[in-house]
Amino acid sequence: MLCIRESEINNFLNELRKKYNVFDVRNDNLPFKQYFFPPEDRIFERKKNKIKTAKKSAPFILFGLNFYDLAALNQLDELMLKPQEDYFYFQRRNQSIVIGLIKEEVDSLPGGEIVFQKIDNGLHRVWLKNEKQRKWLKKYQHFFEEIPDEKITMKKIEKLDEWNKEMQQLLLEPEKLTKAIEWSINHPLWDELAQRCLGCGICTFMCPLCYCFSIEDYKTLNGENYRLRKWSSCTLNDFALIAGGHNFRKELKKRYYNWFYHKFVRGYYETGNSLCVGCGRCYHNCPAQIDILKVLKTILNDYEKHLSA
Amino acid sequence: MKNIYLPKIVKIKAVNDLSPTVKLFCVANPFSKQSNGMYFIPGQFFLLGKIGYGEAPFGVLSSPYEKKYLEFAIRKAGNVTNYLHTLRAGGTIEIRGPYGNGFPLDFMKEKDVVLITGGCGIPPIAALIEYIILYRQNFGNVYLLYGAKSPEELLLKDRFKKWERYINIILTIDKPHPQWHGPVGFVSDLVKKIKINELDAVAVMCGPGPMMDALEKILRPLGISDRRIFVNIERKMQCGIGKCQHCNCNKNYTCLNGPVFTYDEIENAYD
Numbered sequence: 001m002l003c004i005r006e007s008e009i010n011n012f013l014n015e016l017r018k019k020y021n022v023f024d025v026r027n028d029n030l031p032f033k034q035y036f037f038p039p040e041d042r043i044f045e046r047k048k049n050k051i052k053t054a055k056k057s058a059p060f061i062l063f064g065l066n067f068y069d070l071a072a073l074n075q076l077d078e079l080m081l082k083p084q085e086d087y088f089y090f091q092r093r094n095q096s097i098v099i100g101l102i103k104e105e106v107d108s109l110p111g112g113e114i115v116f117q118k119i120d121n122g123l124h125r126v127w128l129k130n131e132k133q134r135k136w137l138k139k140y141q142h143f144f145e146e147i148p149d150e151k152i153t154m155k156k157i158e159k160l161d162e163w164n165k166e167m168q169q170l171l172l173e174p175e176k177l178t179k180a181i182e183w184s185i186n187h188p189l190w191d192e193l194a195q196r197c198l199g200c201g202i203c204t205f206m207c208p209l210c211y212c213f214s215i216e217d218y219k220t221l222n223g224e225n226y227r228l229r230k231w232s233s234c235t236l237n238d239f240a241l242i243a244g245g246h247n248f249r250k251e252l253k254k255r256y257y258n259w260f261y262h263k264f265v266r267g268y269y270e271t272g273n274s275l276c277v278g279c280g281r282c283y284h285n286c287p288a289q290i291d292i293l294k295v296l297k298t299i300l301n302d303y304e305k306h307l308s309a
Numbered sequence: 310m311k312n313i314y315l316p317k318i319v320k321i322k323a324v325n326d327l328s329p330t331v332k333l334f335c336v337a338n339p340f341s342k343q344s345n346g347m348y349f350i351p352g353q354f355f356l357l358g359k360i361g362y363g364e365a366p367f368g369v370l371s372s373p374y375e376k377k378y379l380e381f382a383i384r385k386a387g388n389v390t391n392y393l394h395t396l397r398a399g400g401t402i403e404i405r406g407p408y409g410n411g412f413p414l415d416f417m418k419e420k421d422v423v424l425i426t427g428g429c430g431i432p433p434i435a436a437l438i439e440y441i442i443l444y445r446q447n448f449g450n451v452y453l454l455y456g457a458k459s460p461e462e463l464l465l466k467d468r469f470k471k472w473e474r475y476i477n478i479i480l481t482i483d484k485p486h487p488q489w490h491g492p493v494g495f496v497s498d499l500v501k502k503i504k505i506n507e508l509d510a511v512a513v514m515c516g517p518g519p520m521m522d523a524l525e526k527i528l529r530p531l532g533i534s535d536r537r538i539f540v541n542i543e544r545k546m547q548c549g550i551g552k553c554q555h556c557n558c559n560k561n562y563t564c565l566n567g568p569v570f571t572y573d574e575i576e577n578a579y580d
Contacts, residue, residue, distance in 0.1 A: 225361025243387025
């Protein structure tokens, strides 16, 4: 079993820094998606009649994605491929090597290219996506060691806290969530949430799987013309506002419902999964402390009552 | 990897006024070297604009078989269209597309067709009319019901003469006007003028809110079922390829699964 000692991880990263840009996401506020899909991305520039497309990024390493991030990365990769490949996302994604760092028990690589899984005695088990990564790691093999399986004692799995446990339980049945959210369109809870929600969009910016964007054009006084792709949020007031002033989703209630609708209904029909990995970022960063778990539980409860009635 | 966001730069061949706020843009067809068949399906749209100013979706109104140019009717409504109105023949414009599904041309074959539109909703219908005229023998009775606020806001009047040789045109305006002698509003009387076999007819709608009025007063009395009413809807669109989420409408993206939906598909849309 290929392993790396906890004490060697930093040395390994330092070695990588000599050749690559290495980003450690563990101290970031924003989710990892910012490295593939930046909050503001200058995608095109125009000089007179020539369009210049943004340059490909240099190869880089993204380190420290946790279990939820890796699951989100898997889904984001899939979403960005459909129905057509997103040029600017894959321009970065294809240049990156993602190294995850998890403590959960897994049977296979949960996502990314390389994953360090914490096992006992200050050891991390190394999971690789395929032979390409094995070859690449050969250059750095002095940081790693091959340890026979029988010498490894698996540590007891750290228990998830109550919130995460319940959330993961709910996410096991995406179809049920789909039906419940679809049914809930006239549920009074959405009115109540629209009262509490500030419409600030933090939940969607913090979500590792939200990928709404706007394309905005700018012109500067020194003659630059450029087009930005910016993060947008479906809970913002002008999300569906068109020229002439008509807003297709004027009420916050509709916009907030739409956020759930995308995550659990449209997303499910598109990919077969809820577009939620249960990381809890939207809850922990919400200025109104709206708890996605409570919302889902309330709706599921009432939906089940409705079914049995 | 193909960059789907990269627009093509094309020449503007001509710009003409259609009404005080609408201009007709004739731009070079950027795809003329690629194929010799249909360049788009009537009902599909293109994104027009310029980097630095923005881009916006517009339906094409020229024939889908026209090799040399694409025509767009652009109403001054916001930042992008205000800029586009400053462009002149000989200049350039950036274009990408076509996007969306377009009208179900094969389904409409052998059937009577009722086209209903208002004001600036005429472009996709105009392209469809050009298509119908080309294959006139494949269609039954064809009616165009076209309404606008005032006579001067009826667009493409110069083409009505040619169209009238092939299809029936009924024009209406919303408010009485001294120079107007035709019908005012989509009134129920119009139903009498339309002779179709309601069991084998399709309706196509494109345009603003008053269209719903037309639906209640004309299509329902005519007896055309909701499944056979095709509506070309409008939403905010930015990417054109079903990613940015702005144009979502229930389970669908207007830019990808639309902009043409059957009426029963969108009737219960939550927005």
